Amino acid sequence: MPKITINLPQDVLNDVDNEAATLNRKRSSLVAHYIKQHFEVPPSTLTESELNQLELQLQDKTSLLDSLTNELQTAKSENHAIKKEIQQLKPENDALNKENLKLKEDLEKHKTTEIVVTGLQKELEYTQMEKSKLEYDLQLFRDINKKLEDDKDYLKEQLSRITLLLPAAKPKVGWRERLFGAKKQKEPLK
Numbered sequence: 001m002p003k004i005t006i007n008l009p010q011d012v013l014n015d016v017d018n019e020a021a022t023l024n025r026k027r028s029s030l031v032a033h034y035i036k037q038h039f040e041v042p043p044s045t046l047t048e049s050e051l052n053q054l055e056l057q058l059q060d061k062t063s064l065l066d067s068l069t070n071e072l073q074t075a076k077s078e079n080h081a082i083k084k085e086i087q088q089l090k091p092e093n094d095a096l097n098k099e100n101l102k103l104k105e106d107l108e109k110h111k112t113t114e115i116v117v118t119g120l121q122k123e124l125e126y127t128q129m130e131k132s133k134l135e136y137d138l139q140l141f142r143d144i145n146k147k148l149e150d151d152k153d154y155l156k157e158q159l160s161r162i163t164l165l166l167p168a169a170k171p172k173v174g175w176r177e178r179l180f181g182a183k184k185q186k187e188p189l190k
Contacts, residue, residue, distance in 0.1 A: 006031065 008016070020030045
């Protein structure tokens with residue numbers, strides 16, 4: 001007899017050992033007995049009415065199997081038709097995918113253009129702010145310059161009034177002239 005190795009969980013092995021001890025048999029012969037019982041075909045003890053009932057069930061299941069087979073064939077033919085449609089629509093799908101890619105590229109270009117336009121608008125706003133600031137500064141400098149011009153004119157007027165009131169300026173006399181007197185001018189030779 002050939003030998004077979006079987007791995008059993010510990011609790012099942014314990015149950016087999018207990019039963020082998022009660023029946024006074026070897027563990028291996030008990031396992032062989034169980035396997036033999038499992039594969040033995042019991043003799044048929046069905047009555048004729050049960051057989052008729054089983055034949056009716058068999059006919060019902062056969063008719064059900066036939067209808068399911070027909071449905072399967074119909075589904076296969078529909079599946080084949082759908083595959084044909086898919087093959088026919090594939091070029092159109094490819095064209096739509098290409099157009100979709102083109103539209104995505106156009107969208108990216110538009111976004112890039114939009115970013116550039118937004119940047120330029122911000123630069124324009126910044127430049128306009130700088131311009132208004134410079135115009136304000138220019139106006140301020142013009143006001144200050146006008147005020148300075150007015151002050152200059154006023155001071156000139158005041159200076160002219162003061163110079164009219166002052167006595168005439170004396171010629172400058174150096175220290176030698178003060179000590180020794182004015183130099184006599186030599187008369188030119190004739």
